[in-house]
Amino acid sequence: MSGTTRKPWEITGSAPLEPDVGPVDxxxxxxxxxxxxxxxxxxxWPHFGSDExxxxxxxxRFRAHHGEVWSQMRELDVEDPDAHAVRGQRFVTLDEVPDQVAVDGEKMNRVALGVDGLALFDSAEPDDGMVLFATVNRRLEPVESTKVARSQAGRFVLWYRDHEGVYRWDPDAQAALYGGEPADV
Ligand SMILES: [Zn+2]
Structure with a gap:
């Protein structure tokens, strides 16, 4: 910048309007x-010619939905976006999440896909009044798990919704949570 004699109004608009792409620190x-x-x-950002x-x-999700923009970004002289998108092995859609998995030998049912890209499961056959909840990544590895009393299971799911955030409910889990069954079990 040193030595420039241009006035602000001469500089404005001189640079091409290009999206800024790369890691955010x-x-x-x-x-x-x-x-x-x-x-x-x-x-x-594909629709506005800007960046986000x-x-x-x-x-x-962006990588899954905007493949063309993604491949253009990979050709730029910036840190490979793939390294950031695959970190944590996240699910993108509920369809990618299996209906059932096994965590530590326990059969688990799909509950929801969280906004963090991890899927929430709960015990298919809870024993001794306790329900296991576990978040699972795309490799079907458990990330976090907790056991709650069966009577508190509905409350736990609502806590998860409010604190972790739900991207999509499993239809059966949603029906159990919001329809038919008593709200406070
Ligand atoms: Zn986000």
Whole structure:
């Protein structure tokens, strides 16, 4: 910048309007409306010709939905976005999440896909009044798990919805939570 004699109005508009693409270090919020996670990578936004910083989950979704923009980004001289999108092995859609998995030998049913790209499962056959809840990544590895009393299971799921965030409910789990069954079991 030193030595420039141009006035601000001469500089304005001289640079081409190009999206800024690459890793985000300042930890600002994800650019997707309701998401409150920190952004990790800035992508070229296809519809507006601008850019947006996304969290790992929304980066993963962006990669799934905007393949052409993604491959263009990979050709740029920036850190490979793939390294950020595959981190944590997240699910992108509920369809990718199996209806049932086994965690530590226990049969588990799908409950929801969280906004963090991890799927929530609960015990298919709870024993001694306790229900195991576990979040599972795309490799079907448990990430976190907790056991709650069966009478508290509905309350736990609502806590998960409010604190972790649900991207999509399993239809059966949603029906059990919001229809037919008593709200406070
Ligand atoms: Zn996000």
């Amino acid at each position: 300042d930890g600002g919020p994800c650019g997707i409306g309701q998401c409150d996670r920190d952004a990790t990578y800035r992508v070229a 910083a996304l969290c790992p989950f929304h980066l993963c």
